[in-house]
Amino acid sequence: MEKITKDKVRAFLPTRERDSYKGSYGRVLFVGGNENMGGAIILAASAGVYSGAGLVTVATHPSNKAALHARLPEAMFTDMTDTQQLKHYVESVDMIVLGPGLGRDETALAVLQTVYETVKSYQILLVDGDGIYLHVNETVPEPDATLVLTPHLGEWRTLTHLAPDDQYDDVNLGYAKQLNAIVVLKKARTEVYCDDEVWENTTGNPSMATGGMGDTLAGMIGGFVPQFDTIKEGVLSAVYLHSYIADDLSLTHYVTLPTAIIKEIPKVMKEFSTDKHRRWI
């Protein structure tokens, strides 16, 4: 098992080219948020924007439109219940983050099916939260994309039927392969299963045990991956920095709010950047 460390993340973090533009940093579609859980997809999309994603669109229930625009004017909105529009947006992005606050009803299933049927092999599809529930419990087509799954321990149990005591690295890695996915297994020390490698995070603390924390990580991964040299480097860096920020905040805060983490992302990316002393002026 390899450790995700500060030095590794520093080396993974890309530098920005002077002539780059928003198209250089990824078009990301966030899909989720039913009438009751709009917050989940707004948190995910906010984390994506603050992580540097070039262009962010949110496909969500129409009742979340005003809140999204008020909280995150950088993001565009589309109605996730409009199948044609959803297909159009899925086709036009590099990465899709599907599931935070999606719900588990008929509408949610139809949304997930549309995304799974539409994605292409050159795209990256992250499935989180209720998306994982539907992935396991409903009949859905296999998505033809690079798949990233971000289960917490409860969701991992749903995916694998593994009891906590049966969770050895090699067993988990075998299930990740069977699922044909990069797996981010979220817990106190989050693990990442990628190809034949097992990585363990070295940051994180119990001030993070609050609703929306995983939605925020999903959004960071969505924002990071299109900007990094490899999917693996983007995933590992997001896992590390999400908890690194929380470790910093926990020095002065009893509980770390997802929104507080999101605000710090651009600052910590600058801190980790190898060209942090470069002046553009």
Ligand SMILES: NC(=O)C1=CN([C@@H]2O[C@H](COP(=O)(O)OP(=O)(O)OC[C@H]3O[C@@H](n4cnc5c(N)ncnc54)[C@H](O)[C@@H]3O)[C@@H](O)[C@H]2O)[C@@H](O)CC1
């Ligand atoms: N503001 C919002 O709109 C929020 C929406 N949320 C959404 O709510 C949906 C359901 O997610 P939940 O995780 O609550 O629901 P689940 O019911 O899928 O998972 C919780 C269950 O897993 C078990 N479990 C075992 N180990 C666990 C671990 N290490 N961490 C967490 N749970 C563990 C718990 O005991 C519980 O029974 C998701 O789509 C999620 O995105 C949540 O993120 C909370 C905030």
Ligand SMILES: Nc1ncnc2c1ncn2[C@@H]1O[C@H](COP(=O)(O)OP(=O)(O)O)[C@@H](O)[C@H]1O
């Ligand atoms: N005690 C803890 N130590 C470190 N990290 C934690 C702890 N509790 C929760 N976390 C982190 O918080 C996040 C919780 O994810 P999740 O349960 O999916 O949240 P939600 O669905 O409410 O957004 C994960 O990234 C997990 O690693």
Ligand SMILES: [Mg+2]
């Ligand atoms: Mg979650």
